[in-house]
Each structure stands twice: as structure tokens, then as C-alpha cells.
Amino acid sequence: xxxxxxxxxxxxxxxxxxxxxxxxxxxxxxxxxxxxxxxxxxxxxxxxxxxxxxxxxxxxxxxxxxxxxxxxxxxxxxxxxxxxxxxxxxxxxxxxxxxxxxxxxxxxxxxxxxxxxxxxxxxxxxxxxxxxxxxxxxxxxxxxxxxxxxxxxxxxxxxxxxxxxxxxxxxxxxxxxxxxxxxxxxxxxxxxxxxxxxxxxxxxxxxxxxxxxxxxxxxxxxxxxxxxxxxxxxxxxxxxxxxxxxxxxxx
Ligand code: CIR
Numbered sequence: 570x571x572x573x574x575x576x577x578x579x580x581x582x583x584x585x586x587x588x589x590x591x592x593x594x595x596x597x598x599x600x601x602x603x604x605x606x607x608x609x610x611x612x613x614x615x616x617x618x619x620x621x622x623x624x625x626x627x628x629x630x631x632x633x634x635x636x637x638x639x640x641x642x643x644x645x646x647x648x649x650x651x652x653x654x655x656x657x658x659x660x661x662x663x664x665x666x667x668x669x670x671x672x673x674x675x676x677x678x679x680x681x682x683x684x685x686x687x688x689x690x691x692x693x694x695x696x697x698x699x700x701x702x703x704x705x706x707x708x709x710x711x712x713x714x715x716x717x718x719x720x721x722x723x724x725x726x727x728x729x730x731x732x733x734x735x736x737x738x739x740x741x742x743x744x745x746x747x748x749x750x751x752x753x754x755x756x757x758x759x760x761x762x763x764x765x766x767x768x769x770x771x772x773x774x775x776x777x778x779x780x781x782x783x784x785x786x787x788x789x790x791x792x793x794x795x796x797x798x799x800x801x802x803x804x805x806x807x808x809x810x811x812x813x814x815x816x817x818x819x820x
Contacts, residue, residue: 571773572819573616574664576633577623578604578805584628585808586651588698588728593807600804604631607778607815610800614773616818622660629654631805632814634731635681635699636661638708639819640692642715644669645708650679650699661817668819672711680704683729683814688736692719693753695730722749731813733768737795738775743768743786758793761785769811771818778812 583595608618624630629651636658638645644665646658665671674680684695685708692712694705702721709719724730725748733748741756745768751757760767760783767783770790777795779787780802791797802812 571616572619572668573608573611574619574621574633574661574817574819575604575608575611575815576621576630577601578631579623579627580625581628582631582805582808586629586653587809589726590807590809595804595807600631603801603804604815607800607802607812610778610798611773611816614776614778614798616773616816619664621664624657624660627654627657629808629810630657632683632808632810633657633661633817634814635683637665637817638680638682638685639665639669639817640687640712640715640717641820642669643672643711644819645711646671646673647680647682648674648676648678648704649681650697650701651681654681665817674704674707674711677701678703678707680708681729682817683731684724686730686734686736686742687717688740688742688754690717692717693722693730693734694719695724695733695749696721697724697729699729720753722753724749727765728809731769732766732809732811735768735770735813736772737770737777737790738772743770743790758790761789766806766811769813771812771816773818780806780812782806
């Protein structure tokens with residue numbers, strides 16, 4: 570069974586970090602309802618939810634993806650690029666230690682899990698405002714002995730690598746060609762250019778969990794034969810969060 574690690578929306582969500590979006594009011598109740606529906610969708614797709622402790626005074630703590638990188642062999646605790654997010658990491662350690670040996674990335678390296686995309690034995694790492702070269706070097710040291718190749722990718726105009734590209738069930742990727750060099754990837758489905766945030770989808774088994782806000786891109790995926798499930802993630806999108814950000818999947 571796949572484990573999905575999640576954390577509740579904190580009451581302070583309206584004070585989240587923002588990099589590319591202008592601040593808009595975020596309704597805590599709506600965000601919590603949508604997050605609960607996201608968890609239910611993961612359960613319907615066969616995941617068992619493991620909730621981390623709620624951190625009401627950490628505005629971005631619902632975005633658990635950023636605090637750890639999990640591969641088959643180990644879980645790597647991150648050192649997030651935003652100083653306000655560093656206290657989120659320690660409270661994920663106990664839950665992750667149930668499933669994997671723990672390693673960590675420390676200063677001066679900074680990295681958010683949202684910048685890490687695994688496809689087979691390749692670990693693509695976004696060089697973004699949150700993730701630096703020292704983190705890529707440390708990840709290489711940790712993962713090369715397990716047979717992974719760590720490859721940097723420059724990211725433009727969005728928060729994380731996975732704002733620009735995510736994995737589809739068959740090894741292809743869904744990508745925004747304006748934000749990354751898509752020639753790195755063997756098979757690419759491009760998003761509809763009118764939906765610049767559409768590249769973040771969450772593959773669970775053979776299903777692609779998509780945000781309802783991107784109907785044109787979702788239709789493109791459906792026409793290519795992918796099985797889709799759609800959730801409304803509009804409230805956390807105002808915090809620059811998307812679908813991969815709210816869980817860590819452990820096979
Ligand atoms: C942040 O700026 O850190 C949060 N407001 C959004 C984090 C989204 N996380 C993700 O894409 N992995």
C-alpha cells in the first residue's frame with residue numbers, strides 16, 4: 570500500500586511565503602475543506618494517510634513535500650530555502666523513520682522537496698530561488714551509491730521544478746516549456762499555454778490527480794489516454810501550492 574504523508578492546513582496559512590504571486594486573502598476553512606477532499610482522493614486511489622502533527626504557527630507547513638525527499642532506499646530531510654520553513658522539518662522525522670532510514674541535507678545547502686523530481690533512477694533537481702548547487706552535491710553524495718544520477722535543471726519564472734514539470738504514469742512528463750528546457754526529457758506532454766500552473770499533477774499508481782483549474786491541459790491528458798481524477802485546489806494555489814506539494818508518497 571502507498572503511504573501518503575500529509576499535514577493539516579495551518580490557521581496561519583494566509584501569512585504564507587510568496588515568490589511569484591501577489592498576496593490574496595486565503596480562506597482557512599475553504600483551504601481545509603479542499604485539503605480534506607485531496608486526502609480523500611488519495612485514499613480512494615489506495616493510499617493510507619499518515620498525518621504529521623499540525624503546526625498552526627508555521628504558515629506553509631501544509632506543503633509537506635518540501636521537507637523530505639523519499640526514495641526506495643532512504644528519506645532525506647531537507648534544509649528548506651525559506652528560513653521561515655526550517656522548523657517544519659524536525660516534526661516530519663519520526664513519521665518518515667517508520668518507513669525509511671533517515672539522512673539529511675544541511676547548511677550551506679538549501680533545498681525544497683518541490684525541486685526534486687524522480688523519474689526511474691534519475692533525480693532531476695531544480696536550481697531555483699530555494700535550491701542551490703551545494704544541495705545538488707550533497708544529494709549526489711547520498712544517492713549515487715544507490716545507483717541514482719542527480720541532474721540539475723534551471724527553473725525560470727516559477728517557484729519549484731515541480732511547478733514546471735511532473736511525472737506521468739508511463740515515464741513521460743507534463744511540462745511548461747516556458748519554465749524549463751524540456752529537451753532534457755524523452756517524452757513530453759506540454760501544458761496548454763493559457764494554464765501556466767497546470768504542469769503540477771500528482772501521479773498515484775496509474776491515475777493522474779489534476780487540479781480542476783486547468784481544464785484544457787486536463788483534456789489534453791485525457792485525450793492521450795491517461796486516467797484522471799480532478800480535485801479543486803484553488804485556495805492553496807493562492808499560496809503557490811499545488812498537488813504534489815501537499816503529500817509525500819511512500820511506496
Ligand atoms: C512556499 O513558498 O514555500 C509556499 N508558499 C508554497 C510551497 C509549495 N510547495 C511545493 O510546491 N512543493
